[in-house]
Amino acid sequence: MKTYKWLVVSLIMMLAVSLAATGCGKKETSDTIKVGVNYELSGEVAAYGTTAKDAILLAFDEINAAGGVLGKKIEAVVLDNKSDAAEALNVATKLITQEKVVAHLGPATTGATLNVVPVCTEYKVPLITNSATNPDVTVDPQTKETREYVFRTCFIDPPQAVVAAEFAVNQLGKKKMAVYYDNTNDYSKGLYQVFKEQVIALGGEIVAEEGYVKEDQEFRPTLTKFKQSGAELIYIPGYYEKVAKIISQARELGIDVPFLGADGWDSPDLVEVAGPEALNNTFFTNHYSPQDPSEKVQNFVKAYKERYGSIPASFSATAYDAAYLLADAIKRAGSTDTVAITKALAETKDFDGITGKFSFDEQHNPVKEVSIIEMVNGEQTLKTKITPKQ
Amino acid sequence: METFIAQLLNGLSLGSIYALIALGYTMVYGIIQLINFAHGEVLMIGAFAGFYAITKLKLNFFLALIFAMVVSALLGIIIELAAYRPLRNSPRLAALITAIGVSLFLQNGGLVVFGADYVSFPQAVNKVTYKLLGGSVTVTSHQILILIVTIVMMLVLQYIVLKTKTGKAMRAVSFDKDAALLMGINVDSVISITFAIGSALAAVAGVLLGMYYQTIYPLMGTMPGLKAFVAAVLGGIGIIPGAMAGGFLLGIIETFVSGYWSTTYRDVVVFGLLIVILIVKPAGLLGKDTREKV
Amino acid sequence: MKHKNILIGILLIALYLAVYAAIGTGLIAPYYQVNLYLMGINIIAAVSLNLIVGFTGQLALGHAGFMAVGAYVSAVLTLKLGQPFLPAILAGAVCAFVIGIIIGLPTLRLTGDYLAIATLGFGEIIRGLLVNIDYVGGAAGINGIPKLTNWTWLYLFTLLTVFSIKNFVNSTHGRACIAIRDNELAAETMGINTTYYKVLAFSIGAFFAGIAGALYAHYFFLIQPATFSFMKSFDALVMVVFGGLGSITGSIIAAMAVTFMNAALINFGSLRMIIYALLLVIIMVFRPQGLMGTKEFTLKHLFRVKEGGSS
Numbered sequence: 001m002k003t004y005k006w007l008v009v010s011l012i013m014m015l016a017v018s019l020a021a022t023g024c025g026k027k028e029t030s031d032t033i034k035v036g037v038n039y040e041l042s043g044e045v046a047a048y049g050t051t052a053k054d055a056i057l058l059a060f061d062e063i064n065a066a067g068g069v070l071g072k073k074i075e076a077v078v079l080d081n082k083s084d085a086a087e088a089l090n091v092a093t094k095l096i097t098q099e100k101v102v103a104h105l106g107p108a109t110t111g112a113t114l115n116v117v118p119v120c121t122e123y124k125v126p127l128i129t130n131s132a133t134n135p136d137v138t139v140d141p142q143t144k145e146t147r148e149y150v151f152r153t154c155f156i157d158p159p160q161a162v163v164a165a166e167f168a169v170n171q172l173g174k175k176k177m178a179v180y181y182d183n184t185n186d187y188s189k190g191l192y193q194v195f196k197e198q199v200i201a202l203g204g205e206i207v208a209e210e211g212y213v214k215e216d217q218e219f220r221p222t223l224t225k226f227k228q229s230g231a232e233l234i235y236i237p238g239y240y241e242k243v244a245k246i247i248s249q250a251r252e253l254g255i256d257v258p259f260l261g262a263d264g265w266d267s268p269d270l271v272e273v274a275g276p277e278a279l280n281n282t283f284f285t286n287h288y289s290p291q292d293p294s295e296k297v298q299n300f301v302k303a304y305k306e307r308y309g310s311i312p313a314s315f316s317a318t319a320y321d322a323a324y325l326l327a328d329a330i331k332r333a334g335s336t337d338t339v340a341i342t343k344a345l346a347e348t349k350d351f352d353g354i355t356g357k358f359s360f361d362e363q364h365n366p367v368k369e370v371s372i373i374e375m376v377n378g379e380q381t382l383k384t385k386i387t388p389k390q
Numbered sequence: 391m392e393t394f395i396a397q398l399l400n401g402l403s404l405g406s407i408y409a410l411i412a413l414g415y416t417m418v419y420g421i422i423q424l425i426n427f428a429h430g431e432v433l434m435i436g437a438f439a440g441f442y443a444i445t446k447l448k449l450n451f452f453l454a455l456i457f458a459m460v461v462s463a464l465l466g467i468i469i470e471l472a473a474y475r476p477l478r479n480s481p482r483l484a485a486l487i488t489a490i491g492v493s494l495f496l497q498n499g500g501l502v503v504f505g506a507d508y509v510s511f512p513q514a515v516n517k518v519t520y521k522l523l524g525g526s527v528t529v530t531s532h533q534i535l536i537l538i539v540t541i542v543m544m545l546v547l548q549y550i551v552l553k554t555k556t557g558k559a560m561r562a563v564s565f566d567k568d569a570a571l572l573m574g575i576n577v578d579s580v581i582s583i584t585f586a587i588g589s590a591l592a593a594v595a596g597v598l599l600g601m602y603y604q605t606i607y608p609l610m611g612t613m614p615g616l617k618a619f620v621a622a623v624l625g626g627i628g629i630i631p632g633a634m635a636g637g638f639l640l641g642i643i644e645t646f647v648s649g650y651w652s653t654t655y656r657d658v659v660v661f662g663l664l665i666v667i668l669i670v671k672p673a674g675l676l677g678k679d680t681r682e683k684v
Numbered sequence: 685m686k687h688k689n690i691l692i693g694i695l696l697i698a699l700y701l702a703v704y705a706a707i708g709t710g711l712i713a714p715y716y717q718v719n720l721y722l723m724g725i726n727i728i729a730a731v732s733l734n735l736i737v738g739f740t741g742q743l744a745l746g747h748a749g750f751m752a753v754g755a756y757v758s759a760v761l762t763l764k765l766g767q768p769f770l771p772a773i774l775a776g777a778v779c780a781f782v783i784g785i786i787i788g789l790p791t792l793r794l795t796g797d798y799l800a801i802a803t804l805g806f807g808e809i810i811r812g813l814l815v816n817i818d819y820v821g822g823a824a825g826i827n828g829i830p831k832l833t834n835w836t837w838l839y840l841f842t843l844l845t846v847f848s849i850k851n852f853v854n855s856t857h858g859r860a861c862i863a864i865r866d867n868e869l870a871a872e873t874m875g876i877n878t879t880y881y882k883v884l885a886f887s888i889g890a891f892f893a894g895i896a897g898a899l900y901a902h903y904f905f906l907i908q909p910a911t912f913s914f915m916k917s918f919d920a921l922v923m924v925v926f927g928g929l930g931s932i933t934g935s936i937i938a939a940m941a942v943t944f945m946n947a948a949l950i951n952f953g954s955l956r957m958i959i960y961a962l963l964l965v966i967i968m969v970f971r972p973q974g975l976m977g978t979k980e981f982t983l984k985h986l987f988r989v990k991e992g993g994s995s
Contacts, residue, residue: 041501041506041953041954042498042501042506042954042956042957043957044609044910046501046506046608046609046954047506047507047508047607049506050505050506050507051507078953079950079951079953080950080953080954080956082956082957084911085904085906085908085911086722086900086904086911089718089904089905090715090718090719090722090947090950091950093714093715093717093718094715094950097713097714097715098713098715110824111824111825111827111906111908111910114827114905114906115827115904115905115906118831118905134824136827140828141828142828183653183654183815183822183823184815184823184910185823186823186824189822189823189824210652210653211652211653211654212653213653213654213656213657213815215612215613216653217599217603217614218400218404218644218645218648220396220400220645221397221400221401221644221645221646221648221649221653222648222649222653224393224396224397224400224649225393225649225650228393241508241605244604244605245603245604245605248604252519252528252530253396253528254521254526254528269507269508269510269605272510273508273510273604273605274604310507419797423797425797425800425801472965472969473965473969476969476972477968477969477972480972480973481925481929481972481973482796483737483743483921483925483929484925484968484972484973484974485968485972486743486921486925487921487922487925487926487964487968488964488965488968488969490918490921490922490964491961491962491964491965491968492961492965493961494957494960494961494964495958495961495962495965497957498954498957498958498961499958501954502954502955502958616914619801620801620805623798623801627797654812654815654816655812655816657808657809657812658808658809658812658813658816661805661806661808661809661812662805662809664801664802664805665790665791665802665805665806668791668794668798668801668802669790669791669793669794669802672793672794672798
């Protein structure tokens with residue numbers, strides 16, 4: 001009996017190992033260009049990682065269908081980092097040293113990306129993230145030097161918040177603001193800090209500020225507090241799922257002031273969850289709008305919807321841009337040498353992406369216009385475009 | 391004063407959700423003394439079952455709720471049969487690890503099958519907002535519905551456990567499995583029934599949670615599950631009214647910490663209070679102080 | 685007896701040198717190095733938790749909290765205050781030890797699942813407090829921690845942990861702890877100060893968890909409160925139970941096996957965690973007492989098996 005149990009256990013172990021081994025045994029072919037895709041496919045932020053990965057795979061398939069790059073096909077090596085920063089480093093090391101990828105896409109969050117940066121720098125492999133918005137990702141906070149191998153296709157936090165503050169004070173004419181941010185998220189906290197500074201600089205006042213945590217679903221207690229504070233506008237630099245719930249609960253409590261937010265709002269689920277009515281009188285800053293009539297955007301939205309059955313959110317768009325940007329850089333570099341690709345990336349000028357034409361500044365951040373979108377009866381409408389003052 | 395009443399109402403509706411989940415936890419714990427970490431995941435599966443029943447099978451809300459309860463009950467029975475029953479006479483820690491394993495399996499299985507995205511839950515019951523005290527306090531029909539369902543569920547459970555034959559068998563098994571067996575009680579089927587009831591309750595909680603917070607996703611059960619477990623311990627685990635009391639208490643405390651201090655300290659306060667209560671009254675608020683059976 | 689100790693000593697030094705040389709010459713690829721380090725850290729975490737759960741019988745679910753203390757204290761010392769590595773590790777461990785006493789004194793009066801939930805609560809409280817301290821970066825955590833953990837430090841501290849706990853368990857104190865595990869009432873009747881020994885085992889476990897945290901922080905560059913969630917405590921518990929409650933070698937083997945499984949399943953993408961969870965359930969169902977039970981794996985054992993005898 002005992003030996004039987006042992007046999008079963010060891011058989012299972014062997015099975016697992018041999019399965020894993022066959023996974024490793026992909027044969028090396030020189031007619032493909034390997035690109036590492038290191039994203040959060042399971043765990044807490046799997047939603048962001050998965051949409052980004054989907055958009056990247058879509059882009060690569062399109063590029064390959066159009067003949068590939070330098071006569072070769074791009075082969076994506078997709079690995080999951082479990083939404084765990086240490087695991088992201090583990091995955092990156094595997095991608096770079098075992099799979100010999102020429103470039104590394106992802107991860108989605110600032111924390112995981114920061115953990116991967118030293119590996120990419122050590123092996124001189126370029127990294128492009130589509131949604132790590134913290135300034136520290138591309139600039140070392142201690143030395144103030146730009147990290148040579150790190151790039152991103154999303155805004156960093158400040159420009160969006162600067163534009164939001166300007167819009168709130170100058171265009172909407174509000175003075176008393178409340179801020180409700182995600183306390184467990186660097187992106188949200190970054191926007192909150194900058195927004196607060198800017199509002200005060202423009203003569204406004206922050207009358208209430210509060211953080212929520214990642215797992216929260218119940219926002220009524222804090223919203224009740226905001227209601228008492230007499231805020232004329234509530235700024236929520238968070239992600240759509242929470243934002244939708246916050247706004248819906250706020251309207252329920254009879255809070256009818258305008259809400260203002262950032263690119264994290266962008267998702268069809270915002271309307272689906274909160275309902276079109278609750279979203280009237282709300283605004284957010286964004287990279288792109290799926291309603292943008294340009295052919296490029298519409299083709300992307302259509303292709304994405306056909307393949308995955310949903311309208312791409314803004315982080316799908318930035319991931320899609322990251323994939324195309326990389327292919328473009330490989331083309332311009334004319335080789336698959338990682339240092340040459342990095343150099344080509346740094347020299348990117350007027351790259352025509354879904355999220356607008358952009359170039360990289362000396363800190364490897366894309367310089368692009370910020371769109372302010374107003375929700376009108378559940379439809380995104382372009383309110384205005386503002387170029388952030390750097 | 392109005393703010394206070396508004397916050398109290400906020401706390402009550404949050405608490406009723408915790409109470410509902412805690413009821414299922416307490417049932418399972420009461421009978422086999424196992425922290426069923428997979429309870430939150432059963433809740434998630436129940437919510438998705440309800441979602442598909444409404445959107446794909448076009449059932450109305452109450453039929454969908456029953457469908458979700460049946461699916462979850464079956465899942466609960468299967469989990470018990472496959473993962474917990476073989477370990478009944480093993481060290482309790484082994485069962486705890488399997489519970490974690492089942493929970494991880496369902497979570498990640500959910501991520502693959504349902505996708506990682508938030509799914510917006512159809513508003514199958516109309517939401518009406520009632521304004522009280524001149525508009526400064528509002529209550530929605532959803533909040534009232536959840537509160538009523540929770541209280542009804544508690545009463546039904548109390549009735550089953552105290553007044554029916556099955557309930558008597560449950561109490562006997564909970565008290566002493568071997569003696570119950572000798573008395574001619576089919577221990578296996580009593581435990582299966584308990585899991586079925588506990589899991590069906592989780593499904594109710596899942597569907598109501600989906601409706602109340604409007605989204606469902608594969609990881610939706612984890613945090614409410616943990617909080618509900620804390621609620622069950624607060625009230626005295628294994629005691630049905632205790633789960634209820636613990637749930638309401640937890641909901642109200644969380645709301646007041648968020649409303650009058652800061653959300654970021656909420657969990658610190660909640661867990662701190664849990665520890666204080668455990669130390670002062672280890673068996674929970676409504677529990678009897680007995681030394682744990684060895 | 686003496687010969688055996690010398691033999692073990694030689695084997696351990698040989699292992700150290702062999703891996704050192706293999707890293708130096710690039711024989712162990714960087715990817716496997718990451719897993720090697722994880723393995724060492726996991727061994728420390730699992731063996732120290734085994735002292736609490738396996739040998740003293742106190743079900744604690746807050747191990748990640750102590751790792752967090754060790755990680756944060758040591759990272760603040762090296763990164764912000766410019767202290768050398770060794771004092772930083774020790775300071776982290778001592779802080780975890782002290783917090784272990786503070787937490788252990790009230791909570792260890794509880795038993796079984798109540799203790800589990802109370803320690804889980806403390807783990808969450810530590811995490812919740814870290815999120816609110818801006819000095820250590822709040823939720824964003826500390827990044828840019830110097831990579832000071834190398835093979836030598838890792839190996840030294842792993843050995844230190846294993847041998848300290850082995851010797852503790854075999855001492856009078858350790859026997860007292862085992863007596864408490866087997867029958868607390870009887871132990872008390874025999875004149876054992878149960879509270880003292882429970883708190884002692886708990887805080888020693890916390891001390892080594894602090895070391896694991898410090899080593900972790902100085903290898904992985906970034907630490908965040910979210911890194912030390914209760915899932916990390918579970919991970920350590922899985923290793924302990926999987927290896928066998930009360931078997932040090934079992935914990936070591938399990939820590940290595942779990943790290944290996946994690947690395948081997950990496951190619952499965954999103955299916956990885958499903959396979960891992962399934963394996964976990966299947967292994968527990970077939971082997972509920974863990975790989976080693978309460979037995980230890982010894983050299984003698986190895987030779988006896990080789991001679992053809994069954995164990």
